Amino acid sequence: MDCKSRRRLTTILTMLCLGALPVTLAAAELDRDVLAERVTKLSRGTQWKPVSAVPVNFLTHHPQGMVKIGDTLFVSSVEIQQPTKRFPQPVDGYDRDTGAGVGHLFKIDMKGNLIADITLGEGSIYHPGGIDYDGKYIWVPVAEYRPNSRSIVYRVDPETMKAEEMFRFADHVGGVVHDTDSKSLHGVSWGSRRFYRWALDANGKPTNASEAPEKLRTLNTSHYLDYQDCKYAGKSRMLCSxxxxxRLTPEAAPFRLGGIDLVDLADGRPIFQTPVLLWSAAGMDMTHNPVWMETSDAGIRGYFMPEDDKSTLYIYEAEVK
Structure with a gap:
């Protein structure tokens, strides 16, 4: 290496250390890979140690998905203004009406304070789902609050909180993952019984969204969990919680078991599955709705927000070797 190249490398390294340059995509991909590998070392016997419990200082409604960018959280949530009502018999293929509500994407600091709030959706399409961050944009699906319905998929600039509609789709998309390696977007249906894949062009628009849903779907062969929030985990995998x-009887209160799956996006099959034996004082499993996981010095740090309205951000760490 000549002196000029050496000086240039030293300058870049210095700027990185000072925070003057953004984290590279390669570094982000490496972190996702490390997280995925550490997840495969979890087990039913893993001890999750509490780090903190931060009260969220505003009405959160019904949180759905979460990403963490630096020291800022972004949480999707549905404000239910009129609950859906089931029909005695299916009507036009639907088992319930649309209800009414408002879709939100909250920007929150690590002390639980609201920084910004934007609304997403239109008319009967008001239910945001699980969200993902591709290094530049947050991807948010918003659907009708009923299965086999319809959705709008947005991407949001986390700095400006400006939302852009990317496409519409003829099914309930309850969560999305952006595969930055294959330049594709993946969705999960109501209850995650179906997976969808959309190829993206250079502008992030799908090239096949107009095709019939049945041509784009893969059936979920795992029935252990209903996925609520999924993230891209590198190497064409997604990490879903x-x-x-x-219920022991129809009248009994439900027992909720949470967990996480590492899923191969090529065929929709789980590579690794494990329960997460954590519950809030009210009995909500920690992986019930929004979840973010990242690497830590100990192994894995998890951020959970299972409760509605008066939410708490629970932070736990699991040591993996």
């Missing part, structure tokens, strides 16, 4: 509810 969710819950399964069980």
């Amino acid at each position: 969710g819950v399964t509810e069980m």
Whole structure:
């Protein structure tokens, strides 16, 4: 290496250390890969140690998805103004009406304070789902609050909180993941029973969104969890958190078991699955709705917001070797 090249490398390294340059995509991909590998070392016996519990200082409604960018959280949530009502018999293929509500994307600091709030959706399409961050944009699906319905997928600039509609789709998309390696977007349906894949062009627009949904779908072969919030985990994998509810009798209160799956985006099959044996004092499983996970010195740090309205941000760490 000549002196000029050496000086240039030294300057870049110095700027990185001082925070003058953004984290590179390669570094972000490496962190996702490390997180995915550490997840595969979790087990039912893993001890999750509490780090903190931060009260969220505003009405959160019904939180759905979460990403953490630096020291800022972004949380999608549905404000239910009129609950849906089930029909005695299906009507036009639907088992319930649309209800009414408002979709939100909150920007929150780590002390639980609201920085910004934008609304997403239109008319009966008001239910945001699980969200993902691709290094530049936050991807947010908003759907009708009923299965087999319709959705709008947005991407949001986290700095300006400006939302751009990317496409519409003829099914309930309850969560999205942006595969930055294959330049594709992946969605999960109501209850995550179906997976969808959309190829993206250079502007982030899908090239196949107009195709019939059945041509784009892969059936979920795992019935252990209903995925609530998924994130891209590198190497064409997604890390999904969710819950399964069980009742001993129809009248009994549900027992909620949360967990996480590492899923191969090529065929929709789980690579690794494990329960997460954490519950709030009110009995909500920690992976019930918004979840963010990242690497830490100990192994994995998880951020959870399972409760509605008066939410708490629970932070736990798991040591993995």
